[in-house]
Amino acid sequence: GWVDDVELLPADEHNKLQKNIQPVKLVLLKLRKLGYKLIHSTTILLPAWHEILGDLRMTKTNMLRDVSTRWNSTFDMLEYSLGHRKAVDTVTQRQELGLRKFELTDHEWEIAGQLCDVLKLTLNRYYQMTDKSKVYRIAMVLHPRHKLSYFKTARWQEEWIETAEVLVRTEFNRSYLEL
Numbered sequence: 001g002w003v004d005d006v007e008l009l010p011a012d013e014h015n016k017l018q019k020n021i022q023p024v025k026l027v028l029l030k031l032r033k034l035g036y037k038l039i040h041s042t043t044i045l046l047p048a049w050h051e052i053l054g055d056l057r058m059t060k061t062n063m064l065r066d067v068s069t070r071w072n073s074t075f076d077m078l079e080y081s082l083g084h085r086k087a088v089d090t091v092t093q094r095q096e097l098g099l100r101k102f103e104l105t106d107h108e109w110e111i112a113g114q115l116c117d118v119l120k121l122t123l124n125r126y127y128q129m130t131d132k133s134k135v136y137r138i139a140m141v142l143h144p145r146h147k148l149s150y151f152k153t154a155r156w157q158e159e160w161i162e163t164a165e166v167l168v169r170t171e172f173n174r175s176y177l178e179l
Helices: 009-039 043-053 073-083 085-095 106-132 134-142 149-153 158-175
Strands: none
Touching: 009 043, 009 073, 009 085, 009 106, 043 085, 073 085, 073 106, 134 149, 134 158, 149 158
């Protein structure tokens, strides 16, 4: 079964690790709670968020949220937040909105950037593993809900998307074309 190596650490090392990752947890907590507040306040915060985006000449979008059912949503939330830093800073600094407790310091923004970079490397390594399984890519392309849009939504490189499409066409031609 699955083993949690952190739980196997001696108490002093476990405590040191928890202390060292606390700033990362705080950054994630602030962004998660900010995203939740913005989306669930449709009469005050969400219109203010969209107004701020408009003032900054950014596309009016909702802040991406980190959800437990989407394993890469932490990366998506961080990447979105970093790309919308000016808007996040603005919305959290407007005192009348009551979001000051979610404001990130420069150091916290640096942590968010570093974590995003690490997660991107991890995701790319995971996506590269799919190169070892043609069946995975074919199944995703043939899935009625996903098709090629899955790979685009997951931000696969265009070359990887084209490879997935070629795999499906090649397998179809090999196995079914003459039926």
